[in-house]
Amino acid sequence: ALAADPTKEAAADAAANLPPNVPKWTRSLGSPTASPYGKPSAFEKKAIRNMYPGLKEPMSAYSTSPLQELDGTITPNGLFYERHHAGVPQIDPAEHRLMLHGLVERPLVFTMDEIRQFPCVSPIYFLECSGNPSFLPPYGKTAAEVAGLVSCAQWTGVPLKTLLEHAGLKKEAKWIVAEGADGAAMTRSIPIEKCLDDVLVVYSQNGERLRPEQGYPIRLFVPGFEGNMSIKWLRRLHVTDQPGYTREETGKYTDLMADGRARKFSFVMECKSLITQPSGTHKLTRKGTHEIRGIAWSGHGKITAVDISTDGGNTWKAATLQEPVISKALTAFRFLFDWNGEEQVIMSRAVDETGYVQPTLDQLIEARGKVSFYHNNAIQPWKIATTGEVTNGRV
């Protein structure tokens, strides 16, 4: 019998769906088949993108993928991180063009239908913003706030090399300045060797056409390099013999060192890992064995190992990697540990195929000073309190 007490009533309502009772959804018909495009359960309220902490202006801004809510290595398209400079343009693909000009034999303008007709490939790659995260406090509460400007998908597109051969690359070509069609018309200069290696002109993301937020109808994709170079809403490729020294590779995306000089052309996103479960705002609710889970990646190629410490970095043991390990893509790792209710700090440390070992924040600051801002691939500690609550281990 339901009491007038709302707490008891809610409990009784909940119990009505528990065994031995047959839940209401088992005693009725559900929603119709063939919704043209599905969406997540309304009960999934936490799996959303959020504006990066502190940002207010929504046109030049970034949003985080909710890494602490996700599993595996594929980021679902609706939760892919964003970094925009003039908001998200809504481009009509029939009227969008890609212009390829400069040091080519045949300067060309392509329609989107034409781009799709070239031979394509469908590799899986991560994409990461170089400012993920900043070196300075405040430090994020969740995995998303700490390093949520990283995502991973299967990209389909034509190798840029194929387009360059089609246009006929002149031998003086050394760089390509790539431009986007949004209101920022952002440009970056890509070395020609990289262009002829694995750079793609992409039109699909996890099977379907690119999302507007990821550059619909086409984007450049520069595997393993800082995300800013993967120009969205790509509209122009200017083959040159000199770099543009555009704003995004001078005023931004250069790394200011302790002596006041700055690194330029710091392209590669170095080897990195992040425990996503348990991570900030999660809570362990029992003593016993738990599985630590996370992601690792390297712009230099494959992850070869991820080690876990559950004692603040004093001892480490190898985690298991999800196969197949893919070059320049996220790799999932797993590690079992026993929690007996004590306070402890857990962290992960990745190694990539070059032998490079993910550094600590102290090591990065030692090498670069405190104001380099970009390329923070530091080991990320999470603290488990005696209550089981997990917070950022960096304060």
Next chain:
Amino acid sequence: ALAADPTKEAAADAAANLPPNVPKWTRSLGSPTASPYGKPSAFEKKAIRNMYPGLKEPMSAYSTSPLQELDGTITPNGLFYERHHAGVPQIDPAEHRLMLHGLVERPLVFTMDEIRQFPCVSPIYFLECSGNPSFLPPYGKTAAEVAGLVSCAQWTGVPLKTLLEHAGLKKEAKWIVAEGADGAAMTRSIPIEKCLDDVLVVYSQNGERLRPEQGYPIRLFVPGFEGNMSIKWLRRLHVTDQPGYTREETGKYTDLMADGRARKFSFVMECKSLITQPSGTHKLTRKGTHEIRGIAWSGHGKITAVDISTDGGNTWKAATLQEPVISKALTAFRFLFDWNGEEQVIMSRAVDETGYVQPTLDQLIEARGKVSFYHNNAIQPWKIATTGEVTNGRV
């Protein structure tokens, strides 16, 4: 100057965004960053799920993934195919339970939080309905209509073996009857050897929690076996020493042979391939080289080869497979051919790691008769007309 003629006006409007003009979306700000959950471009109207041709009743029905609009091997969650028997239940995960009982030492009831705490894995697997497609005309117009009851995702969940060890499997155990929590409360019997092999209790799909259409909050996943066995909205696992001979493995999902007898327990989805580009309703708009693209898969493991014929099956050549080739997942293939404006019939033929070669429809009918209905993995021909229009090569 714009004329009063609407055709000219439309053409002028379109030209306004083409070079040398700077498009309007490059001269303005776009939509704000950080939509909590993104969606496809409004210009993508063709990439939708459709009810299987001819079906009207939406509760016991199936919808197709628009394969001819997709690229690569990952199916985006919103376009994953469906097969429902009582519509899609909207289940509150806090009130959903998984009961594991029968021939176990410790019968248990799990919450969804508890299921997530077991060690997990994140493999990529295809899922295919056994009736994909029927053997009989009318034959579908598009790849979706022909074989759109197949999709592929990265699934995350706990191996069923782990749960069975946790409950303590009794030695008399030979089968598990798995039941769903929708209004159909559908049950299938799974052999214990398969359960202890690679069966999973899954909660995530391409990184985010399962979609309601794919079984939120948990489903069974039986890699390589007919999709019906991967019980959605999983709520009960009954460990037994005999199969249930439930309706779905007697009245349905048994294969009626020419002699009137029927195969039961026909679990595996055999090796199959399908050209998705160009396919029915597509059109080649130029003479010259085109890339044939498609997908191949086998419930027995990895695809080892896909051959293409562009002359109606007389000669064949090997296509290129997208690496890494993954066991029991979709594999993408590509093949360049030159179209000189002639009518021709193209098709693909897959081989899997057992050496089995995808059969023709005639070979299947020869072996089974015409009314077996399920497990149609026949080679699919597409006809290219002199106009470049592509239609089903099977009439």
Next chain:
Amino acid sequence: SVIHAQQAHDFKGLGSPAGHEQIAGWNIDVFPDGTGLPDGQGTVALGEKVYKTQCMSCHGVNLEGGLGPKLVGGQGSLASDKPVKTIGSYWPYATTIFDYVRRSMPFQSPQSLSNEDVYSVTAYLLSKNNIVPADTTLDAKSLAAVKMPNRDNFYVDDRPDTKNERCMADCLKK
């Protein structure tokens, strides 16, 4: 805490014991040998009433189908060019009818029938298919004893059953 590679893992806290009452409330599986059939019984006569009030709107006054499938006919047709598969002509076990009706019918209000109603409408369906007499009272024992006409005509999947070759040239001449 120190990580012991060989230590048995402790997931003890995961899952609560499933009590008999909980299991009994959820376990509605019925097996061909009668395991799972509840106490109670039903008659063809009562089954006809159940059918007319709760099933006929979808399965037809003569069980000929409509929104729902046809529930009679087809016996002896399976080897013909136009086989008709119904519960009577094709299903191997009568217990499956009980199991299926109890868990999923009526279509829009599943798991609403009493055990007596399920036994009764099962008896009615079997009688309309000439598998049991019209005066049948069906209970766990008699239902498990029913032998369906098509029971012995199933055999375990023996695929692969095609031997296509990976022919590369002159394939249409072979």
Next chain:
Amino acid sequence: SVIHAQQAHDFKGLGSPAGHEQIAGWNIDVFPDGTGLPDGQGTVALGEKVYKTQCMSCHGVNLEGGLGPKLVGGQGSLASDKPVKTIGSYWPYATTIFDYVRRSMPFQSPQSLSNEDVYSVTAYLLSKNNIVPADTTLDAKSLAAVKMPNRDNFYVDDRPDTKNERCMADCLKK
């Protein structure tokens, strides 16, 4: 048609020739050596007008910033504990200012300025940063000749720059 393994592939029909006018309409890249700078010129005086009417609302009456970044200051601060990076203190090339303003400012109506306006506001910004005199007339030649204070302070990425070891035990004592 027969498939020739060695035949050159024919994608000839893909892409239309990009005409000079089309390229000129879209190619707004400006390089440090002045390549890409258009005809025309501008003055600091005109630039101040442009700034006050089209930029000040976001970048501040004294170029101190607001919705948009600060556009003056920070020179000599880069090696300090609180470096301030602005177009004057940090950017290596003045041509980048022209390039960036022409393609993306004003923020809400990019690519709306005339070449004269871009030369002018660039001259104004450079003068407010004490890089050119207040009476400057800026054109392609003089803009390319401007040497920014921080031009020589960039060097190519020399990472990796950390040497963490894959220590497995007693790591905190090292």
